[in-house]
Amino acid sequence: MTTTAPRPTAPVEKAANPRWITDWHPEDPRFWETTGKRVARRNLIFSILGEHVGFSIWSLWSVLVLFLTPEYGFSTDPKHAAAEKFLLTTLPTALGAVVRLPYTFAVAKFGGRNWTVVSASLLLVPTVVAAFVVTPGVSYGTLLLVAALAGVGGGNFASSMANINSFYPQRLKGTALGLNAGGGNIGVAAIQIVGLLVLATAGKEHPRVMLAIYIPLIVLAALGAALFMDNIAHVRNEKRAMRDATKQAHTWIVSVLYIGTFGSFIGFGFAFGQVLQNQFGSHFLTDGKIDAVKVAYLTFLGPLVGSLIRPVGGWLADRVGGARTTFWNFVLMAIAAAVVFVASQQDSLGLFFVGFVTLFVFSGVGNGSTYKMIPAIFRTKAQKDVADGGDAAAAEHESRRLANAVIGIAGAVGAFGGVLVNIAFRQSFLSSGTGDGAYLAFIGYYVVCAVVTWVVYLRVSQHRLEGV
Template sequence: MSRSHTITHWDPEDVQAWEAGGKKIARRNLIWSVAAEHVGFSVWSLWSVMVLFMPSDVYGLSAGDKFLIGAIATLTGALLRFPYTMATATFGGRNWTVFSAFVLLIPVVATIVLLANPGQPLWMYLLCAAMTGLGGGNFASSMTNINAFFPQRLKGWALGLNAGGGNLGVPAVQLIGLLVIAVAGNRQPYWVCAVYLVLLAVAGIGAALFMDNLATPSVDMSSMRAALRNRHTWVIALLYIGTFGSFIGFSFAFGQVLLLTFKANGQSASDAALHAAQIAFIGPLLGSIARVYGGKLSDRIGGGRVTLFAFVMMTLFAGVIIAASTSAGSGAASGMAMAGYIVGFIALFLLSGMGNGSVYKMIPSIFDAASRSLDADEATRAHYSRAMSGAVIGIAGAIGGLGGVGINLVLRQSYLTQGSATAAFWVFGVFYVVAALITWRVYVAVPQLPVDDADSAVEAEPVRGTIESTV
């Protein structure tokens, strides 16, 4: 704690300075950023596990209520990414990471109190789930901060690792939930929360000891306004709805869909919860790992190509789930239908994780290419690229998280009106087709993107040929 935690000059593109010690500083900050974001993701997705512990006869919540709880947690986590994007520039990356870890103690304690006292009104569960959304906001501040620490040539790897390590918080909390079910039964869910009281303390203290603040802001309000006027921001945000929105939406919903399917097959509530927990963590786990490799592969062959591949394959496996769901209808699912559900969902997790990494690799690549079209010195170009990338990371992250809200709400409505999820899966499949076409049209097939008629140089965009070399 005695050392200074503020770095006044940071230029990761300076190879000599990077090799002389810069990379050690960047990696140290990356490690604790991943740790804090990992625990934040676990708290954000806490209620995806808690609903498996909450039998309707004890807590008085319907399946529709549980999907609504997941939607509220996802909504607040997505919306908080806007202010969290600005937080590191205002308060410093280290300072905000410490705060954002310790503040999550509040919703975790509130969850323990609620679960230990069943029979509370629905609004109390919704309020508590909304507070866990603070953990979802951690993603934006963490990604914006780490984007500023690493050079362009390593951003795909660094951002993929940071985001993938954070995403692993989803299967981690589900695995801890499974262990609690196996050891303590499904009537004592608050033991899951107790584990995270300890982990949050470790993450906050570690960030305070080992992370740094950068004196040069990574993003500011002028960059945020410029990003909101830039066409690529909205295209990237749409693609991120399909990738990250699918990942976080299915992370909240997959266990609940499995539980309902197992109950339709005649299993008791406790057995259905146990079997759902045994499978539900696999998809988020593989998706989180795939995110790292999606970013790394994009460093080699281009984020646009990887993203296009991800959406094409997601369309295919959405079709597998539609076939399985249509076969089962609203009744018991056959062995083949169950296999289709599980294989299809796990494939969607893998592919959406890969797409998460590739879409986020595209962001710094696009604005690094755009900086070369500016009539400015190298320092101005570097600031432009870093600031715009940080702004778009936050905006796209927030809008992408709203895709998870949509998934939970569409699934809820499908079950309420049809008694099955078939209609919801059709909606998801159509969206993946649209996203694939947009990716192909904007970032893969078109030889040139027209330059916007910008009022200032900060809004300038490069021609398609420049983007192609890096995207």
């Protein structure tokens, strides 16, 4: 195992522009303890804030659909209205997946702090536009267009994770990335809680109150990044990293796994309220109509626990290994999905809710452990290169360069998993009026992911990467 030569204890060195750090060595213990830890923590705090608001805006329409009635352009046929609402939440998921790739590029192009300011500010576009157009009488086509704009919130995650990955040493990446992602993911639950409060106070007729709450929060996130975050110069100099990462088999393997963890989390977060309304609507009736407030009381809990548990996934991965944690996590996700399927067959809301919340929990754990695997994979490959006679500094830089790029690619592919979840629910409800077909598909996918994790990263083999 290679070690980094001690460096003189000194403050963080910045370029002529004080927002750019030119000397950053988190693997050096003395540098980390004297100055690096403090700077990294400050950047992490404001990164979490920006990502948190981004996730809230990305999942905005999963809450708005609870407010919207046929007066907002939906079909009066319950089956078709359900399909229309699933499409309404699928579009921002899809755009969020697409923009994650350029958002990852943007960190290297413009700097992590600079892009956090821009990406936070861009959240004003879907929020302000929705505030103007979400009124009774609006056409369904207009709603689709405005909902798609909310996808920009999905890109914040990729740029934020790539940026924070560069601030922390290898031994702390799982915890740091878990905190960053968990603090962002909890934005899904936060906006659902805000939606519940608005429904319970202002009423179903005032969805735009939610937007008035979030506009100042967006401004606060952008200002916080501008005033308190930093750029790391060597990240900006990482050329062609994304192209090189696409040639790595591990990039696509981890991406497949991330579809199962993050794709499940964001897809369920967008769809859970609609699934409850459409499959268990009779349990939420008030005066013969489905009461959106009663539904909202249940929808926020799954995303909340899934977000809070994500750092635990990173913490477990730091201690027992990312691959081992991820493997057992997929086994448990398959079992939880089977419980949901059985509950659906028996029309048991209590068992269904417990099974679905359990799915949220394990999707959160898997999010943390899978992301921990990314830097570990490329750090292990770098150590093998050094053992074969390669340059230690060059190998370390290459591992960071590729890991940052793979974080962006896996984040984009994983977010597309959320699209697949919503499409699966839409098709299942259209064809059978229940989500049973979707639940069976989820079980199958989790089993495949468990097998892939075991074969590639855990099976005894001379080709296996140790320590992942």
